[in-house]
Amino acid sequence: MNDLSMFPRLAARLARAERIRLTKARVPVALLCDGMPVDAEMDRDGSALVNILIEDGRVGAITPAVADSSDDAVALDGRHVWPLLVDAHAHLDKGHTLGRAPDSGGTHPGARSATTADRLAHWTADDLVRRMEFGLATADAHGVAAIRTHLDSHEGQAEITWNVFAEARERWKGHILLQAAGLVPLDAYRGDYGARLADIVAGHGGLLGGVTRASGGTHASGLDDIDLLLDRLFALAKERELDVDLHVDEAAQADTLPHVARAAIRHGYEGRVTCGHCCSLALLKEEELRDRIALIADAGVSIITLPTVNMYLQDRQGGRTPRWRGVTPVQEMRAASIPVAVAGDNCRDPFFAYGDHDMLDTWRQSVRILHLDHPYADATALAGPAPAGILGIDTGRIGVGRPADLMILEAWSLDQVVARPHSDRVILRRGLYANRALPSYSMLGDFQLA
Template sequence: MTKPSVDLAHLPSGYVLGNVRAPAYLLDASPGAADAEGLTRLDITIADGRVAALTPPGAASAGLPRLDLGGRLILPGLVDIHTHLDKGFIWKRAPNPDGSFAGALAAADADRRANWHAEDVRRRMDFALRCAFAHGTVAIRTHLDSIGPQTAISWPVFGDMRERWRDRIALQAVALTPIDLVLDDAEFTPLVEAVRTHQGVLGAVTYMSPGLQDGLDRIFAAAEHHGLDLDFHVDESADPAARSLALIAETALRRRFGGRILTGHCCSIARQTETEVDRTLDMAAQAGIGVVSLPMCNLYLQDRVGGRTPRWRGVTLLHEMKARGIEVMVASDNARDPFYAYGDLDLVETWREAARIAHLDHPFADWPSIIARTPAGRMGLRAGTLSVGAAADLSIFSARSLNELLARPQADRTVLRQGKAIDTTPPDYAELDELMERRNG
């Protein structure tokens, strides 16, 4: 199917996108019945950069220019709730030597110490945001390495970027530090202050260390005292003995924590017994914990042994969690850095791969919400839905069904921001060549 002959960038302030399809679950009010894939056919009236009406095909207000899109699929602005904008696009100067988790940690740590001055972080963060913007993303939560002097470097850069991008991408930040360092006043005090100053989220990498419970209690206490939400990197391991998700849930229930809690990765639970799985997921559901899976990064790092084909996918138990009412999401995670050598902050790619890897189909049902409505809610944002009065931030695809959408990369999508088409060309990698000439050590 060819693209519409009308240039969306030069349409008047009011017009109708006619005869389109959208996931019914991403509509605040569906104007018609959904098909077997959960898609509804409708017209979308756009006026002054906002959605003015959602109506059955042909029922939109007369007198406005109407572009019949022949049943093309439309998605609302996408929401990427787990990224690392401070690490992104360092692969050329800091490749992972063997693709392992240990190799990623060592390479990223060395690069941070050698190169992450303010201008380096700013330029790479801006590059990443331009990638995401070109692909149709409207909101991003990024983890920021908050270790030693890096806390005082990256958080002000983030604050500046959030202001520069506030009319294009809504940004949130999470402090990322090993759970053991939460017990170190010299590390934790400036970290909390940075989070408070920049209206961020408290977080940590949790693993089965002797200080895990003390660290959890301290970070929960700080979140309670300052009214902050929590976002953890959890059990990013193949070891079935890694059970910090259960400890986070236990801590939240014991303390009756009232804020939002998000946990990322949660890989090891897929290696545990059914009894342990049931106990942990029941507690997580009771505590209102959300889970974000990072399928591409976890496939890249987990179960990697030289010369051996991986035996498992590293993806958490999305179906079992969702069945208990746990909110589940997927996100980009890393992009061209030691933790994931590939990626471009394209949430359609992330969803496509997640659907294939974790069988998020047969039926598709409400799975499209995992890159839109659900993460938006976790971030406290009005985004990820098609609703009257919302900004006309949409992606239009050649595909007419979810099957067609997930079968191809969709590089030819049209992205609208406030009702006008944007340039969807991602930035050129060559822009960062000067930064990549530096070496670590």
């Protein structure tokens, strides 16, 4: 019997070892900092067989796989080893309100109304702390290394939510890296509150953000002065040296992404803007899509696709099967060298009734939804190096000198990684066994069935 099938023994070994060798580990080359080691064997999926030396919590060496019977060796026999993953677009403040918030009907307008009602009724500091801690503990158990969360930052709410976030970031420091972006309808920047919000965000080291629709409106209408509003947002961001992260075109018919790209160019913000969703791109004619992609590339805009949530919300009509997937054209943008990542978005709230803050699960679903297989090529990068690059952080890859933040999977091929949920994954943080039980829904029991 091998070491990995003996979980108690494995846990005991990895809970205290200062030096360990993971032998015959299978790592997708896209998840290795320096690519495949010379002379390492590579499989048909683009994964290399390697030995990984862990010393004092860091990766000491990555070498071609060879048998090793030394006392500090853990034989993986070709199982997959991945870095801990990165969620570049989440909503920790909205999460886990399902059962308390009004029913959304599964539509975007319904979700917006239900969230507003729940926020006005319940979003105290204590409520936010409890739900955010539940979400972070869940992400921790699944092996998430970093999260960028968008925070609803309406007037009267922003100070409460950002203070709660700052405290959570400090509590989870050294465990899960946290970033935040302010989220308001774009027309919030018309008045004096825009500058106040920018100061709040800057005071907490966040990103300036928003959603490219009017308050109470849809993505397809209501912003005749969008260029002026974007100029205002970018000016506020530039004055405070803040990067920008926006929710854009989360609808079948909407076309604000070109305005964002041109604003980034006007303000010299190439490489400093991220746009999430961008659903309407998928319904453009091929020639129009090529033009949009060229503009996005020129502007240096990064794109976050949220496949699970957009498939849930887009094209939903009662009694009718949806006709389109609602996800952005990832393959075409990657072919144009645009930074693209997949992310989890909402979790058990009016915008998405499901989810569990599990980026491995998000990646698995994304492969199927976006057809990132046959071959897989470097698809694994979309949940590791790609979002880490967008967030500007040094994680999401395995490399010599980096922290040994890893997950070991009971899988020998990428189709096996995609096929199962991997509730038996082994999590290492700083080289030590770090599996945690998922938090119980009883933590939220007083409103789960309200």
